[in-house]
Amino acid sequence: MIKKCFFLVLALAVFANSYSQGTVIYKVMFAQEYDSDYKPTDPLGKKVKEGKSASLAKQVFLLEFDNSKSKFTRNNILSLDVSKEEQRFDKMANSYSSTYDYYLDNILKLGMFRYVNNGMLVKQNIKNKEWNITTESKKIGDYLCYKAIYLKSYMNWKGDNITVPVTAWFAPSLPYRYGPKEYFGLPGLILELQESYGVFLATEIKIDKNKEMKFEFPKGKAITQEEYDKYLSSFINNKS
Numbered sequence: 001m002i003k004k005c006f007f008l009v010l011a012l013a014v015f016a017n018s019y020s021q022g023t024v025i026y027k028v029m030f031a032q033e034y035d036s037d038y039k040p041t042d043p044l045g046k047k048v049k050e051g052k053s054a055s056l057a058k059q060v061f062l063l064e065f066d067n068s069k070s071k072f073t074r075n076n077i078l079s080l081d082v083s084k085e086e087q088r089f090d091k092m093a094n095s096y097s098s099t100y101d102y103y104l105d106n107i108l109k110l111g112m113f114r115y116v117n118n119g120m121l122v123k124q125n126i127k128n129k130e131w132n133i134t135t136e137s138k139k140i141g142d143y144l145c146y147k148a149i150y151l152k153s154y155m156n157w158k159g160d161n162i163t164v165p166v167t168a169w170f171a172p173s174l175p176y177r178y179g180p181k182e183y184f185g186l187p188g189l190i191l192e193l194q195e196s197y198g199v200f201l202a203t204e205i206k207i208d209k210n211k212e213m214k215f216e217f218p219k220g221k222a223i224t225q226e227e228y229d230k231y232l233s234s235f236i237n238n239k240s
Contacts, residue, residue, distance in 0.1 A: 021211035024063040024189065025075070025204040026180055030197070061098065061200065063178060066213035070178040073101040074116065098198075102182050103217050111182060114218050121222035129185045131168070140191045140202070143171040148186055155229070159236045167194040174205070 062075040103112040104126065113122040129150050136147040148170060153163045168179060170188035179190025180200040191202040223231070 020176070020207055020209045021066045021213045022064070022174075022176055022189075022205070022207045024191075024202050024206075026061040026063065026200045027057070027203050028059050028061065029199045029201065061180065063180065064213055064215070065176055065178045066211070067176075068106045069213060069215065070104045070184070071101065071215055072098075072103075072181055074098065098181055100181075101218075103215070104178070104182075104184060105217070106177075110217075112217050112222065113182070119220070120228075121218055121220050122225060122228045123217075123222045124225040129183070131186055133186070138169065140169060140171070143173055143191060145169040145171045145191055146188070150183070155232060155236070157236060159233070164196050168192070174207070 060075045061072065063070060063072045065071075099116055101114040101116070103114070104110075106126075109126050111124045111126045113124075114120070115122070131148040131150050133146060133148045137144055138147075139145070146169070148168045150166045150168070151163050152166050153161060156162055166183065168183060168186060168190045169192040170179070170186040170190045172188040174189035174191075175187060176189045177186060178184050179186070180193045183190060183193060189202075189205070191205075193200040
């Protein structure tokens with residue numbers, strides 16, 4: 001509890017005294033590739049692992065933020081001039097990384113998803129995530145990071161409601177409460193994020209303390225999170 005309070009005071013102190021604009025570039029790894037013990041021996045397993053890893057290696061994600069807003073977007077377009085097999089691996093890779101861009105405004109307490117495949121916009125009222133901050137630490141580059149865990153609940157493609165752990169490694173020396181996708185609220189920038197299938201790793205960090213980021217939410221008709229949940233449930237039920 002003392003550690004949590006210290007991190008919170010540090011973050012609030014920095015935010016109160018400066019404007020900052022930052023950019024983080026993330027690469028993505030297949031979660032099993034991140035686990036050095038995962039080494040498939042059968043030919044098909046090796047081929048699938050290599051194909052998915054190659055597709056993920058082409059993906060780059062960009063987190064841009066200031067003291068009150070952030071956006072997380074894909075910074076590349078996968079080429080269509082590839083074989084059908086490579087296209088299949090590219091689609092697999094999307095499911096392991098991110099199928100949407102995410103925009104966040106902490107002042108308005110609003111978040112917005114923009115789905116890459118169909119351009120659908122989904123807005124939500126943001127809530128603080130219940131992170132469990134641990135004392136476990138490690139160095140990522142030059143930054144000392146601490147481990148935090150969030151239990152994410154969602155509906156899978158079978159229509160089952162499941163809960164899975166999401167692990168974030170954040171740097172208190174970079175007191176910006178953002179990270180990949182819709183993960184935010186920790187007292188430090190998230191430099192590594194581990195989901196069930198993919199791992200986001202920060203490869204480049206730039207901070208400009210004299211700028212404020214300017215961006216707007218994507219234009220177009222947006223549905224609420226509740227409407228999207230109903231749409232998703234109906235879609236899953238119609239497929240089953």
